[in-house]
Amino acid sequence: MKEYRWATLGCGIIANQLAQAMEAKGRRLYSVANRTHDKAVDFADKYGIEKVYDKIDDVFEDEDVDIIYISTPHNTHINYLRKALAAGKHVLCEKSITLNDEELGEAVALAEENHVILAEAMTIFHMPIYKKLNEIIESGRLGALSLVQMNFGSYKEYDMENRFFNRSLAGGAMLDIGVYALSFVRWFLSSKPDQIVSQVTYAPTGVDEKASILLKNPEEEMATVILSLHAKQPKRGTISFEKGYIEMFEYPRGESAVITYTEDGHTEVIEAGATADALQYEVEDMEMAVSGERDEMHLDYTVDVMDMMSQIRRDWGMKYPEEEK
Structure with a gap:
């Protein structure tokens, strides 16, 4: 497979993890773009990156760039997505991929128009443990x-x-941690929920501080989600079937799960992948999607999750400044 040239747009925590993931694969990022040029220079020096752009938009005009990883704040994503996709660049964008479903719809249309891969950097869609659990579920041994x-x-x-x-x-x-919870839910449900009710408590600034969400899809599968930014909870997911249930902790970058079988209560530990390698899995899946080997990016799930988040916020009447224009 071709070795693709990656550019990072942003120099924060995730960009550092991306650069480290490349190093672990014996590679380097090709270039770095950032609003603050000095930070881009420091980032490039740290990771031996050969190219730093004088202006952030120069990355979109660089014909040598194959894939751009966008890791800026999510309210800036759509503006960069427009430019990157229109320039024919493949894009892996940090979550939440956009603010709302309208922005995402525009980005998806641009990707299709320019024949490029667009994907959200959602670890749940790429950690090996989730693929292994799907194999077990599809085998039928847990039932419906x-x-x-x-x-x-x-x-x-x-x-x-x-x-x-x-x-x-x-x-x-919602956009910070809810996107993980709803992506987990969507991964296991047979289809997107079409019935959603929720409650919200706001922080003094008017953003959602905590929320509870109930969901049901046409197959009568149900889900509950509890979120909070000011009360610690375990990152825990439970998936219940006719013949057993799966428990996962630290699920955003999970590497293990426990299955408990209903009939006799015996347990089975399932392990796959490593938490530390989360960004490597994203890079590998993205490159396979770009090469056409297979589609591992699950943009359809990203669209479903964004639809749910947007519907929930509309029900609340909560908008961001960009949405009030």
């Missing part, structure tokens, strides 16, 4: 799916300038 229960709670200090609570940075639980 009934319920999915999700928890994701972080404790963030009440700093209203911080991105977690800052409305101008599209803060709030």
Whole structure:
């Protein structure tokens, strides 16, 4: 398979993890773009990256760039997606991929028009444990799916300038951690939920601090999701079937799960992949999708999750500044 040239747009935590993932594969990022040029230079020096752009938009005009990884704040994504996709670049974009379903619809249309791969960097869609669990589920030994229960709670200090609570940075639980919980739910459900009810409590800035969500799809499979940015919860998912249930902890980059069988209560530990290699799995799947070997990026699930998040926020009447224009 061709060795693709990757550019990172952004120099934050995820960009550092991406560069380290490349190093673990014996490779380097090709280039770096950032709003603050000095930070881009420092980042390039740290990882031996050969090219730094004077202006952030120069990355879109570089004919040598194959794939752009966007890891800027999610309220900036759509503007960069427009430019990258129109320039014929494949894009792996950090979650949440856009603010809402309208923005994502525009991005998907641009990707199709320009014959490029667009994907969200959602670890759940790429960790080997999820693929292995799907094989077990599809074998039929657990029977039909009934319920999915999700928890994701972080404790963030009440700093209203911080991105977690800052409305101008599209803060709030839904787009930051809810996207993980709903991606987990969508991975296991047979189809997208068509019935959704929810409750929300707001932070002083007007973004969602905590939320509870109930979902049901046409197959009568149900799910519950509890989110919080100011009360710690275990990152736990439970998937209940007729003949047993699966439990996963630290599920965003999970590497193991426990199956408990209903008939006799015996348990089975399932292991696959490694948490530390999460970004490597994303890179590998993205390159296979770009090469045409197979589609491992699950953009259809990303669209379903964004539809759900957008519907929930519309039900709440919660908008970000970009959505009020």
